[in-house]
Amino acid sequence: MYTFKQHSILPGFNLALGFTLLYLSLIVLIPLSAAFIRTAELTWPEFWTTVTTPRVLASYRLTFGASFAAACVNAIFGLLVAWVLVRYHFPGKKIVDALVDLPFALPTAVAGIALTALYAGNGWIGQFLEPLGIKVAFTPLGIFVALTFIGLPFVVRTVQPVLEDIETELEEAAATLGANRWQTFTRIIFPAIFPALMTGFALAFARAIGEYGSVIFIAGNMPMVSEITPLLIVTKLEQYDYAGATALSVVMLVISFFLLLIINLLQWWSRRRNSTT
Amino acid sequence: MTAMTYPLSADVQKQQAMQEPAWIRMFLIGLTLIFLTLFLFIPLISVFYEAFKKGADVYLAAITDPDAVAAIKLTLTIAAIAVPLNMIFGIAAAWAIAKFEFRGKNLLITLIDLPFSVSPVVSGLIYVLVFGLQGWFGSWLAEHDIKIIFAVPGIVLATVFVTVPFIARELIPLMQEQGTEEEEAAVVLGASGWQTVYQVTLPNIKWGLLYGAILCNARAMGEFGAVSVVSGHIRGSTNTMPLHVEILYNEYNFAAAFAVASLLALLALVTLALKTLIEFRNQQHQQRGQE
Numbered sequence: 001m002y003t004f005k006q007h008s009i010l011p012g013f014n015l016a017l018g019f020t021l022l023y024l025s026l027i028v029l030i031p032l033s034a035a036f037i038r039t040a041e042l043t044w045p046e047f048w049t050t051v052t053t054p055r056v057l058a059s060y061r062l063t064f065g066a067s068f069a070a071a072c073v074n075a076i077f078g079l080l081v082a083w084v085l086v087r088y089h090f091p092g093k094k095i096v097d098a099l100v101d102l103p104f105a106l107p108t109a110v111a112g113i114a115l116t117a118l119y120a121g122n123g124w125i126g127q128f129l130e131p132l133g134i135k136v137a138f139t140p141l142g143i144f145v146a147l148t149f150i151g152l153p154f155v156v157r158t159v160q161p162v163l164e165d166i167e168t169e170l171e172e173a174a175a176t177l178g179a180n181r182w183q184t185f186t187r188i189i190f191p192a193i194f195p196a197l198m199t200g201f202a203l204a205f206a207r208a209i210g211e212y213g214s215v216i217f218i219a220g221n222m223p224m225v226s227e228i229t230p231l232l233i234v235t236k237l238e239q240y241d242y243a244g245a246t247a248l249s250v251v252m253l254v255i256s257f258f259l260l261l262i263i264n265l266l267q268w269w270s271r272r273r274n275s276t277t
Numbered sequence: 278m279t280a281m282t283y284p285l286s287a288d289v290q291k292q293q294a295m296q297e298p299a300w301i302r303m304f305l306i307g308l309t310l311i312f313l314t315l316f317l318f319i320p321l322i323s324v325f326y327e328a329f330k331k332g333a334d335v336y337l338a339a340i341t342d343p344d345a346v347a348a349i350k351l352t353l354t355i356a357a358i359a360v361p362l363n364m365i366f367g368i369a370a371a372w373a374i375a376k377f378e379f380r381g382k383n384l385l386i387t388l389i390d391l392p393f394s395v396s397p398v399v400s401g402l403i404y405v406l407v408f409g410l411q412g413w414f415g416s417w418l419a420e421h422d423i424k425i426i427f428a429v430p431g432i433v434l435a436t437v438f439v440t441v442p443f444i445a446r447e448l449i450p451l452m453q454e455q456g457t458e459e460e461e462a463a464v465v466l467g468a469s470g471w472q473t474v475y476q477v478t479l480p481n482i483k484w485g486l487l488y489g490a491i492l493c494n495a496r497a498m499g500e501f502g503a504v505s506v507v508s509g510h511i512r513g514s515t516n517t518m519p520l521h522v523e524i525l526y527n528e529y530n531f532a533a534a535f536a537v538a539s540l541l542a543l544l545a546l547v548t549l550a551l552k553t554l555i556e557f558r559n560q561q562h563q564q565r566g567q568e
Contacts, residue, residue, distance in 0.1 A: 008377055010460050011470035016373035023366045024388055027438055031403040032395070034413065038406050077312050084309040088302055096310070098553040102317050104492075105545035105552075107499025108397075109519040110538040113526050114320040117327055117535075124323060125315070149316055181297050210396025213501035213519070217526065230398040234506060237402065242411050249399040256394040263394075264387065 032253070039250045042243060050247040059229040062140055066228075067208035070147035075201045078155025079193075085156070086163040100157070103150045108213025115146055116218045138220030143228065146214040151204030158200035162193050162274060195270035202266055206259040210252065324542045327535035339525075339536035347513040348521035348537070351429070355517065356497040359436045363493055364486065367444030371482075372474070375452030376460065386449065392441045397502025401435050404507050408434075427509030432517065435503040440493045447489035448482055455481055488555045495548040499541055 039047060050056075084090075085097050103111065119126045119136035129136060136142045166189060174184040212230040220226045227235075229252060236245035296302070329336055339345060370389060374382055392400065406412050408425040418425060425431045459481070463473040479486075501519040508515045510524065518541055525534035 008457065008461075009464055010376050010457060010473070011464070012474070013373060013377045013379075016369045017377075017379070020366065020370040020373055020385070023369075024441075027434070027441060028388065028391055031407050031438070032391075034406040035399070035403050077309075080305065081309050081313065084306050088306055090306050094553075096313060098549050099313070099317055099321075101549055101552070102321060102545060105495045105499075105548045106321070107501060107519050107538075107541045107545070109501040109522050110324060110499070110541045110545075111320065113522065113534060113538060114324045114327075117531070118320060118323050124319065149320065152316060206394055210394075210399070212396065212398050212505075217523075230396050230502065233396075233398050233402060237405065237506065242406070242409075245402060246406060249396075249402050252396050252399055256396065256399075260387070260391070260394045 035246055035249050035253060038242075038246045042247060046243075047247050050244050051251050055223055055227070056229070056232060056248065058224045059227050059232045062143065062226065063209055063229045066140060066143040066147055067205050067211075069144050070151055070208050071201050071205035073148050074151045074155050074204045075197060078152065078200055078204075079159055079197060082156045082159040082163055086160060101153050103152050108150065108211070109217070111149055112146060112214040112217035115149060115214065116142070119145060119218065137218055138226070140219075140226050142218035142220070143215050143226065146218050147208040147211060150211055150214050151208050154204040154207065155197065155200030158196045158203065158270075159193050162196040162270070163189075165274065166192055192273065195266060195273045199263060199266040199270055202259060202263045206256065206263065209255065209259070321542060324535060325539050327531065328539035330535075331532040335532050336536045336539075339533035340540060342533070344513050344516065345521060345533075345537055348516045348518045349540070351432075351514075351516065352498050352518040355429075355433055355436050356494050358433050359440055359497045360490055360494050362437055363440050363444050364490060366441065367448050367489060368474075368479075368482075368486070370445045371448035371452045372478070374449050375455075376457050389445050390442050392438055397439060397500065398506055400438050400503035401506025404431055404434050404438070426507050427511070428515060431507035432504050432515060435507045436497050436500055439500050439503050440497050443493035443496065444486065444489035447485045447492075451482055451485040452478070484555055484559060488552065491548055491551050491555075495545060498544055 042050070081100065085093065085100075116123075116137050118124050119129070119142060121127065121130045121135075121137070123137070126137060134141070136145055170188050171184050174188050179187065210230060212228075212234075215228055216231055219228065219231070221231055229248065233245045233248050233252070236242075236248065297305075340349075370385075373379075374385060405426055407414060408418060408431060409415055410419060410426070412426075425434070459477050460473050463477045464470075468476065498517075499519055500517075501523070504517055505520060505523070508517065508520055510516060510520060512524070516524065518537055522534050522538045522541070525531075525537065
């Protein structure tokens, strides 16, 4: 028999790779490069003033702050949901498990108007919060609620498979050696799932930063107060300020690429951690 | 099987050492259900409640309104173009990546995933920069009277962009796992490249392909941000279903907005049901394979 280590007898490599590269170039790479090339027409001081006006800075603070808070809540509750789905049994568990992916499947605009209706002063949830002096809809708090919704599946779906794969022998050994459940969790289980938890956190955070559809309905969109960066890009476009919109989108793209790098590193860490345990 | 060899009492003791006390279990399950009810189930139910709040007549009128029907048709058309395109791309990319060894493979996988990390608004904007009036090809397109931005082709392009990774990222790990032996056998026995793909590879990956296509379709039909930037929001012609929901909502026509939204929510539920069915089938298949 031949050995197929260096080359393959399978046909179609050139065609498949060629088509893949052509498609990616036309659909993804060339359009994305347009943002950078058009921004390069600005001088550095022009670019810097465009992306650091007080209104833009306020939008960064809001976008990053709300995304960070939402990702934190998702990390805590995502871990809880994953734990309960993997370790416990209760009626309707299969349906709950399937519905966790709802934020991936539900169009963002639908999520946006549903959450707004719920948290408005006369909504199902808003009517209970209003007397307490908590306003959610049309405030930064509403943005946080929308971002928590859309980021919910990320942590659950990254932690769940890792939790399923943990060998129960390790936990049994810890119990035999006299550890209580809490010690077993903090010393054995948590270190094993930590990289996956961080990956899920980073994925939820990255998604929240770019999110637009679910946020704009509930945000109120007041400049300096409840205006997220993606909305500011749209506003600039509608005012035919193409240079401003493009400069802001380059800032967003650089941040996205940076987060993508971090997520890849976290996934690599997670895989290595799981193969050694 | 091993549990059978333990005496019963030891088994119970082991259970206790390995599990949290019952009240903690109840508390954690309760907390999970409260959280998911607040953040998932109530928003989902409220879509249907708001849609039917003013009665079935208002609901039917809203979804049979000519503008709504045009939006539904446009959304279906766009998905019918974007999903097959990304299916062909997914198969080609997975064939190259999973069946061959070459340099820069990991970089290529990262590039395929790239659209997932780009903000939807930016995904739309980049097409305006290429095809818009101020864009690279803007004046040439205007001279030849071709409209891409604020027209259907722009919406298709933006949708294809945001859904590029869905099918490829399902197929790549699946085809890597399956290896190349079956295809190599087919080629050795004299099958042509296309025959190998049609008769060996496609039957092996059909469930993965369907899974990716379902997720791709859900995103293609539901995309809002990217489409919103390139659409121009012309009623009855460049308005997709999510954009129609936005217009109705901004006109304070809440019942109609939620009626159209309920169709999209239904699409999400069907997507989740099909996805769960395929996952269930794969699990059964794996178990049967192990036995």
